[in-house]
Amino acid sequence: MKIKPTLSPVLSEKLVALKENIKRFPKVSIAFSGGVDSTLLLQVAIDVLRPNVLPITVNGAMLPGSEFAEAQALAKAMGAVPLVIDADVFSLENFVKNPADRCYHCKKFIFTQIKEAARANGYEVILDGSNLDDMKDYRPGIKALGELGVSSPLKESGLTKQDIRELSAYYGLPTATKPAMACLATRIPTNTPITPAALTAIEAGEDFLKSLGLSQYRLRLLGDTAKIECDPGDFTTIIENRLVLIDTLKNLGIKTITLDLAGYNCGNMNG
The missing domain is CATH 3.30.300 (GMP Synthetase; Chain A, domain 3)
Structure with a gap:
């Protein structure tokens, strides 16, 4: 029998904070990529809000086909049926030109579609998997999330990438040791x-x-x-x-x- 990892007092407090940050909302949609961060976020949201959780996955040329397929299978294994949006990023001039702030324009484009799809299905709140460590890197896309009113409960709860991996192991998620992936x-x-x-x-x-x-x-x-x-x-x-x-x-x-x-x-x- 596999022994469930124990959490440090500090990490236990962060998990409680994460649950409370999610519980503020009666129902949530989650931008779900199948990566380490969004998978933990989906798992905890399911724990505290089931069945009022809608994962939304964006499929497009910027995402490897294998990653998209894994995300779909993972969400279903967690008991959630993801809503899939097809995004034509090549229709976005500032994606094709690839300026320094490309990520801002792409995030704005994609999350605008996520927001529209969520609202069409009765969900006003959108959560994403940004974490505290993302603040240390060059992430122009974070500005777009703020403009669209997207909430980032992992970041708000003070969770670092290592924290998220440890919590993922605690929940037995297969993404606990998954390598980092990016567009x-x-x-x-x-x-x-x-x-x-x-x-x-x-x-x-x-x-x-x-x-x-x-x-x-x-x-x-x-x-x-x-x-x-x-x-x-x-x-x-x-x-x-x-x-x-x-x-x-x-x-x-x-x-x-x-x-x-x-x-x-x-x-x-x-x-």
């Missing part, structure tokens, strides 16, 4: 136009890296050059499988494939 557009340098072909190549390359069992990775696209970032402990795996990786990416129009010896670093394309 595929973050693999492309600022002010470099984003194309469907570029996102397709990034997704295919990262799907291959995922199939190798890598723990944390990114495939950055610099023109027709792909730069792989991963944990240095996975360098050997990359080299052993390099021929298949090269064939996969060259068939998608990438001419040069490189390995960043500095390893994976979150936010390398910021600014």
